[in-house]
Amino acid sequence: MGVAALNGRVFGERVALAAMGAWTAATAAELESIVEEATRRYEHARFVDIDLARLERLDTFGAWLIERLERGFTDRGLNARIIGLSDADRGLIEEVRLVNRTSPSERVAENRFLVALDQVGRAVAEMGRSLVLLAQLLGALTRAVLATIAHPARLRVTSTVHHLERVGWRALPIILLSTFMIGAILAQQGIFRFRDFGADVFVVDMVAILVLREVGVLIVCVMVAGRSGSAYTAELGSMKMREEIDALRTMGLDPIEVLVLPRIVALVVAVPLLTFLGSMAALYGAGLVCWLYGGISPDIFLARLRAAIWLPTFAVGLIKAPFMALVIGLVACVEGFEVEGSAASLGLKTTASVVKSIFLVIALDGLFAIFFASVGM
Amino acid sequence: MAGRQTVISVRDLVVGFGEAPVLDRVTLDVFRGEILGFVGGSGAGKSVLMRTIIGLLPKRNGTIEVFGSDLAALGERERRSIERRWGVLFQQGALFSSLTALQNVQFPMREYLDLSPRLLEEIAIAKLEMVGLSADVRGKHPAELSGGMVKRVALARALALDPDIVFLDEPTSGLDPVGAAEFDELIRTLQHTLGLSVFMVTHDLDSLHAVCDRIAVLSEGRVIAAGPIETMLASEHPWLQSYFQGKRGRRVH
Numbered sequence: 001m002g003v004a005a006l007n008g009r010v011f012g013e014r015v016a017l018a019a020m021g022a023w024t025a026a027t028a029a030e031l032e033s034i035v036e037e038a039t040r041r042y043e044h045a046r047f048v049d050i051d052l053a054r055l056e057r058l059d060t061f062g063a064w065l066i067e068r069l070e071r072g073f074t075d076r077g078l079n080a081r082i083i084g085l086s087d088a089d090r091g092l093i094e095e096v097r098l099v100n101r102t103s104p105s106e107r108v109a110e111n112r113f114l115v116a117l118d119q120v121g122r123a124v125a126e127m128g129r130s131l132v133l134l135a136q137l138l139g140a141l142t143r144a145v146l147a148t149i150a151h152p153a154r155l156r157v158t159s160t161v162h163h164l165e166r167v168g169w170r171a172l173p174i175i176l177l178s179t180f181m182i183g184a185i186l187a188q189q190g191i192f193r194f195r196d197f198g199a200d201v202f203v204v205d206m207v208a209i210l211v212l213r214e215v216g217v218l219i220v221c222v223m224v225a226g227r228s229g230s231a232y233t234a235e236l237g238s239m240k241m242r243e244e245i246d247a248l249r250t251m252g253l254d255p256i257e258v259l260v261l262p263r264i265v266a267l268v269v270a271v272p273l274l275t276f277l278g279s280m281a282a283l284y285g286a287g288l289v290c291w292l293y294g295g296i297s298p299d300i301f302l303a304r305l306r307a308a309i310w311l312p313t314f315a316v317g318l319i320k321a322p323f324m325a326l327v328i329g330l331v332a333c334v335e336g337f338e339v340e341g342s343a344a345s346l347g348l349k350t351t352a353s354v355v356k357s358i359f360l361v362i363a364l365d366g367l368f369a370i371f372f373a374s375v376g377m
Numbered sequence: 378m379a380g381r382q383t384v385i386s387v388r389d390l391v392v393g394f395g396e397a398p399v400l401d402r403v404t405l406d407v408f409r410g411e412i413l414g415f416v417g418g419s420g421a422g423k424s425v426l427m428r429t430i431i432g433l434l435p436k437r438n439g440t441i442e443v444f445g446s447d448l449a450a451l452g453e454r455e456r457r458s459i460e461r462r463w464g465v466l467f468q469q470g471a472l473f474s475s476l477t478a479l480q481n482v483q484f485p486m487r488e489y490l491d492l493s494p495r496l497l498e499e500i501a502i503a504k505l506e507m508v509g510l511s512a513d514v515r516g517k518h519p520a521e522l523s524g525g526m527v528k529r530v531a532l533a534r535a536l537a538l539d540p541d542i543v544f545l546d547e548p549t550s551g552l553d554p555v556g557a558a559e560f561d562e563l564i565r566t567l568q569h570t571l572g573l574s575v576f577m578v579t580h581d582l583d584s585l586h587a588v589c590d591r592i593a594v595l596s597e598g599r600v601i602a603a604g605p606i607e608t609m610l611a612s613e614h615p616w617l618q619s620y621f622q623g624k625r626g627r628r629v630h
Contacts, residue, residue: 025539028500029491059539060571064503065496091570099506100499341520342474 003027004062006034006069013046017069020054023062031065039072048073052093053084063092064099130356133334140256141264141330148261159262167228168270175223175274176281182219183211183282184289191294200294204304207286209313216279217317218365221324224271225357229332232263233353236336237346245337264329271325272318279317312377320368324361331357381408383442384542384574385430390439392422392429398437399425401598407542412568412575414589416620421595423578424468427544430576431465432456444541461489463542464535468550470527472519478505478530479515485537504533509563525556529563536567543568545577549584561587582621594620 004027007018017038023031042048050070052058058066066082073080085093148155190203236259239245245255283305290296296304335353339346385407392400399422407413417423428434430441432448441448443459451459472481482501486492492500505515508529519527528548535543548564549557561581565588568575579585585592586606593603596616602609609621 025486025490028496029493032493032496060503060507060536061500061539064500068499088572095507095570096503099503342518344475345520 004031004034006031006038008038008042010042010045015042015045015048016051017042017048018051018054019066020056022057023055023065024057024059025061028061028065031062035065035069035072039069042073043076043078045073046079048078048080050080050082051084052082052086052089055086055089058089058092060092060096063089063096066093067096130334133338134330137256137260137330137334137337141260144254144257144261147257154257155265156258156262159258160265163263163266164270166231167224167266168273171224171227171270171274172277174227175220175278178223179211179216179219179278180281180285182215183207183285186210186215186282187286187289188293191290195294201296201300201304203290203294204286204296204301205308208283208305208308211279211282211286212309212313213316214365216282217275217320217324218361219282220271220274220278220321221328221361222358224267224274224325225328225332225354225361228267229328229357230350230354232329232332233336233339233350234346236333237339237349240337240339241341241346260329260333263333264326267325267329268322271328272321275317275321316368316372316377320365323368324364327360327364328357331360381411383407384409384444385576386442387426387430388440388442390426390429390441391437392425392434393437398598400429400595402439403595403598403600405593405600405603407574407576408591409574410568410572411590412564412577412588414585414592415576415578415595416580416585416592417595418616419580422598423595424546426595427546427576427578431463431544432460461538462540463544464538464540465544466528466531466535466546466548468546470519470531472527472531472534474519477516477518478510478522478526478533481519481530482533482537485534489538501533501537504536505530507536507567508533509559524551525553525560528552528560532563532567536571539571540573542574542576545575545579547578547580549579549581554583557581557583558587564588 004021004023005019007020009016021027048070050066052066055062070080070082082093186207187203190206191200194200194203194206236245239259245259248255248258287298287301290301291298332353335349335356339349383406385405387403387405390400390403391398403426405426415423415426425434429436430443436449444462446455446459448456448459472478473484476484479498479501482504483497486497486500502512502515510526510529510533514522514526514530519530522530528551532545532548535545545564549560552560561584564575564577567573568588577584577589589606591603591605592609594601594609594617601614602612602617609617612618612621
């Protein structure tokens with residue numbers, strides 16, 4: 001295969017250009033600069049002949065570059081023509097003559113400040129929109145709940161139990177393990193610091209209050225959002241992508257009742273249970289560390305525990321759990337329904353689902369802290 | 378057909394997943410510059426053969442030669458250089474959903490060729506215009522395109538590197554008859570202008586009549602017949618008779 005080249009000879013006002021070798025994709029990068037140089041060098045000529053008789057190979061890339069060469073001359077008012085065209089290449093040359101007639105749109109230089117401002121504006125509008133969507137889904141869910149209360153037979157028991165197993169039973173091992181470790185770590189850190197004050201035994205108060213009021217429920221919610229919320233979003237999203245949700249609608253079924261209600265009911269039931277079991281695991285871990293590491297015997301641990309907590313301490317954590325479950329479920333379903341056709345959008349929405357639900361769980365926890373403080377719990 | 382150059386030559390190919398082989402000693406040639414229509418019942422293994430030739434499925438036995446070199450005997454680099462010389466249109470288009478139509482067409486060029494951004498854009502636009510797509514399609518993502526447009530963009534992407542062979546997996550499935558006829562016409566024109574060899578898996582009898590130079594028929598794991606449409610119509614084989622002479626077949630001629 002010969003090397004691609006463009007030879008030029010000047011005869012007064014006439015320039016004869018001869019394309020040689022292989023004008024193909026492989027040589028296109030090199031040819032582009034050759035073509036540009038030729039366009040510049042011969043701009044003062046009046047007539048240009050582009051001779052293709054000595055071409056060895058031509059593909060779309062080469063044909064386009066020859067077309068660009070010719071256009072480079074004709075756009076400046078020169079008389080350019082192509083000669084020596086073989087029959088095999090004629091179709092290709094004629095084809096590219098028709099393309100790229102609309103010049104590629106010029107990229108407007110963007111003002112960085114305006115771009116940043118634009119992004120902030122869009123993000124704020126997006127936040128507002130997602131709050132509206134959450135409220136909408138909450139409304140639709142409430143309606144579905146009321147309809148189900150009026151006709152209890154409409155609750156999809158099989159589906160609800162299936163989801164309960166997935167988000168509750170199957171999540172149990174990992175949640176017990178994580179909360180056990182958190183309890184143990186809190187106790188170990190507490191003993192380490194409290195020992196300086198000779199107040200080792202109060203570590204039990206700290207761990208018990210911290211775990212039962214805050215840490216137990218938060219850890220469980222973070223785990224559930226990451227584990228089950230993301231799964232909900234991905235499932236609903238891919239169902240939306242494959243028009244399964246539209247199919248449900250056309251059969252006269254309400255996707256909220258069929259898909260969302262069982263999932264959220266499962267979460268609202270599972271999360272308080274997981275919170276209770278998780279908190280117990282955390283206390284167990286704390287007790288074990290207190291005994292083995294801090295020398296606080298189980299009897300003393302239990303006695304301190306009885307003194308440190310009363311029923312409301314325990315209730316505070318459990319009251320929060322179903323609300324947080326509701327938030328996780330709602331966010332997961334809203335994001336799932338927001339998925340559009342592409343795989344990228346599914347990934348994006350699943351990430352958004354986890355991030356938003358964890359953030360909202362923490363924000364809700366803050367609101368609950370204010371509420372419980374003002375009612376004296 | 379004697380004396381013509383073969384671009385793909387498959388000899389005694391055996392491919393299987395479980396106990397029974399899907400393809401049992403298949404032998405097939407594709408000649409330079411022809412459009413070969415490849416037909417067979419659903420599940421007969423048409424797509425399996427195509428996917429085996431392009432290397433997506435492993436073979437159990439036999440040889441596949443493309444441009445005269447045995448694919449199994451080639452090293453990584455030689456294989457890549459052969460792969461650059463073919464383009465594949467998948468059944469569902471298989472466009473990258475996170476890229477726009479224009480970026481999809483630019484993708485193979487960006488990977489394999491070292492072109493200036495301007496040339497890259499011009500060539501990609503040229504390819505999109507050659508498959509009959511207007512300017513407003515360029516910036517759209519696959520999710521925003523209709524089925525017919527997805528197929529056209531996918532064809533433009535398959536043609537991005539100016540391949541010698543194009544594999545088409547049911548190019549007209551899911552298109553309306555008018556759209557399918559236009560697509561056939563497009564394949565014919567492009568095959569002519571670009572001098573392509575086309576390997577087309579299809580079910581569409583209209584396509585077989587309109588554009589295919591030769592037809593190969595796969596049944597029970599073997600190629601039972603290969604030749605122009607007239608040979609198929611004249612054949613005594615019961616499967617061929619029911620396929621080409623059935624109710625839907627007769628409609629065409």
